[in-house]
Amino acid sequence: MTDGLAAVASLSTWVARHGHALVSTAGHLGRHGLATVLTEVVMGLALALPLALNVLVRNVRDATGDFSEAVGLSVYLKPEVSEQKARQLTKIAAERTGVASATLITASEALAEFRTQSGLGTALDSLPDNPLPNVLTIRPAPDAASPSQLEALRSYLLAWPEVDSVQLDRDWVLRFSALLELLRRVVLITALLLGAGVIAVVGNTIRLEILNRRNEIEVTKLVGGTNAFVRRPLLYAGTLYGLLAGLIGWGLVAIARASLAPAALRLAAAYGSAFELRGPDLTELGALLLTGMALGWLGAWIAAARQLARIEPRTA
Amino acid sequence: MISFERVSKRYPNGREALTELSFEVHDGEMVFLTGRSGAGKSSVLKLIALIERPTRGQVIVNGDNTGKLPLRRVPMFRRALGVVFQDHRLLMDRPVFDNVALPLIVTDTAFREIEKRVRAALDQVGLLGKERVAPLELSVGEQQRVCIARAIVSKPPLLLADEPTGNLDATLAAEVMGLFRRFNEVGVTVVVATHDLHLVRDSGLRQIVLDDGRLGSSG
Structure with missing residues (x-):
């Protein structure tokens, strides 16, 4: 004590x-x-x-x-993929974690835009088929826009059998x-x-x-x-x-x-x-x-x- | 209490202040160290207070061989001493209370106890009531008494004083010596270095006479 x-x-x-x-x-x-x-x-x-x-x-x-809007992936689907299938793929991509948005540019929309911007309307009319594919444009979420995360997303998309190629503006992100x-x-x-x-x-x-x-x-x-x-x-x-x-x-x-x-x-x-x-x-x-x-x-x-x-x- | 055994002290400038000096001071004794200026009185006090260490020989104080005392034990060693300096060594920017309290503050004594003991020490030297006064506002004699109060406030068993009456007139010198006698009467060992032979003769106490760093006569 x-x-x-x-x-x-x-x-x-x-x-x-x-x-x-x-x-x-x-x-x-x-x-x-x-x-x-x-x-x-x-x-x-x-x-x-x-x-x-x-x-x-x-x-x-x-x-x-905030500027990750500017970073994105362009997913070119194979020519034989239908517009309906392309819409399904767009929905699947949009629901994936790390994806902020997925938008479909259909082959016909792309051709119409090209026709307007290029001024080659008559020449395009002579083509038997639309040569442009359906394209998904994917924007990553801001917290999933690092080079490694984008590369992972690209690999995931490339693994789809319907996908022909994926273009990633990777250089800009890496720099x-x-x-x-x-x-x-x-x-x-x-x-x-x-x-x-x-x-x-x-x-x-x-x-x-x-x-x-x-x-x-x-x-x-x-x-x-x-x-x-x-x-x-x-x-x-x-x-x-x-x-x-x-x-x-x-x-x-x-x-x-x-x-x-x-x-x-x-x-x-x-x-x-x-x-x-x-x-x-x-x-x-x-x-x-x-x-x-x-x-x-x-x-x-x-x-x-x-x-x-x-x-x-x-x-x- | 204090034992010098064939002690020599040579300073870095080559001056030999003490040569083969031997003497003893017993518990409860009061002695004077005398000799002309430069005889080695201050050197003896510095060796006792461990401000200096001997070049040769042994200085034993309170059982400690000062030449071999490790640095970490020096503060504890000094707490058993009270030292009255010739130049007072007061902190001029601090009031009397803080000066006297310093030996207690360094040992982390409780505030209440410090207050009590500082007042008691100031009372003994006749300065009670001047706790808040700055040393510069005091006379030389009063400053000397503040220095004495600081030396005794922690009730050390050994009190050293270097020319404590050097700056005082005869009356004040007698008063200060009276204080040392009173401390000695309650068991404190006191060593006073002085060249004032009148005071020494009047006291009838033993003196250790130094002559050019050697023992003159110890009577």
């Missing part, structure tokens, strides 16, 4: 000490307003860039999902998908580089803080303070820097989205799309704040570990 009470008291003191360190660190950062703001802005920009790129990739993906993958990698590399930059900025800020507080650290060590004790407020400072920088980064991207949204809307409308530019969502905000805090903590820890080992008490 006594041990239990002692443990609770000890835990309570530990929590109170950490709370005190956190509050006093926040107060310390607040008292050094300009320096803190400048550091925060640099870190916020470093965190904003990868977030902005990530949001850009997501928007492009969303937009191309676009490769571009998106490249962008994703650029985001990753940028995030890694700027993450290292954030660690360096926090590390340097904490290093200067340690040098400014050298006397206090020496006195603390003289009266029995451990490196862990001295490090505590510095780690809180790094974590707070990261948290605030994350909020600034998120705010910058949100402002950029708000200012770009009307122009994006107009552009999309010009292409007949209802696409709307989206900003960072809550998951991205949470990830950004956690990443900022982790990078801040790490930068502070590295600087503190290096510097504190070099500071030992001196006396006059």
